[in-house]
Amino acid sequence: MDIKIRPYQDTDYKQLRRLLVESDLYYEKIDSKERISNKVGNDKNSVLVAFDGKKLIGSVFILDDRGWLSFVFHLAVAQAYRGMGIGSRLLSEAEKLIKSRGGHEVYLLIDTENIEVAEFYKKNGYKESGLYRWMGKDINPETGNP
Numbered sequence: 001m002d003i004k005i006r007p008y009q010d011t012d013y014k015q016l017r018r019l020l021v022e023s024d025l026y027y028e029k030i031d032s033k034e035r036i037s038n039k040v041g042n043d044k045n046s047v048l049v050a051f052d053g054k055k056l057i058g059s060v061f062i063l064d065d066r067g068w069l070s071f072v073f074h075l076a077v078a079q080a081y082r083g084m085g086i087g088s089r090l091l092s093e094a095e096k097l098i099k100s101r102g103g104h105e106v107y108l109l110i111d112t113e114n115i116e117v118a119e120f121y122k123k124n125g126y127k128e129s130g131l132y133r134w135m136g137k138d139i140n141p142e143t144g145n146p
């Protein structure tokens with residue numbers, strides 16, 4: 001199977017949204033077409049997508065400041081394509097990009113309800129560190145963000 005990985009484009013949105021929903025990683029607030037478009041407008045390689053022909057079957061989002069701290073989010077592979085090494089390839093592409101920009105380590109968050117996925121990350125060289133609780137605040141409530 002010839003799987004190609006490339007930066008996300010706006011025209012991929014419908015398929016990307018479907019993948020994130022299917023993978024239980026879709027967050028209405030941050031995963032609107034506009035918010036993702038802003039992200040890639042600021043940093044065009046910060047969302048990578050995998051394709052089998054015209055079918056979008058994988059994703060990884062990169063959040064880094066090119067030197068201090070780097071994260072990956074939304075690593076997903078379509079159900080029918082799991083277990084073929086595509087998730088590891090996407091993760092490795094994200095790591096390469098972060099490294100090429102001066103990053104030192106890569107961090108990620110695992111939902112407590114999806115703890116089994118830690119095995120996947122361990123196989124890819126990740127080690128567990130402390131547990132933290134997310135906190136957040138809407139600093140722009142007048143926009144009516146949900």
Ligand SMILES: CC(C)(COP(=O)(O)OP(=O)(O)OC[C@H]1O[C@@H](n2cnc3c(N)ncnc32)[C@H](O)[C@@H]1OP(=O)(O)O)[C@@H](O)C(=O)NCCC(=O)NCCS
Nearest residue numbers: 023075076077082083084085086087088110116117119120
């Ligand atoms: C996690 C995910 C991206 C892995 O993608 P993938 O293409 O199936 O991964 P790979 O084929 O590269 O898997 C490599 C290894 O990890 C293991 N693995 C993959 N997903 C796993 C899981 N959820 N739990 C335990 N082990 C897993 C595989 O068994 C495989 O092991 P092997 O090399 O010994 O055979 C994919 O399962 C997925 O999209 N899951 C739903 C979304 C999700 O939970 N994302 C992570 C958010 S933090």
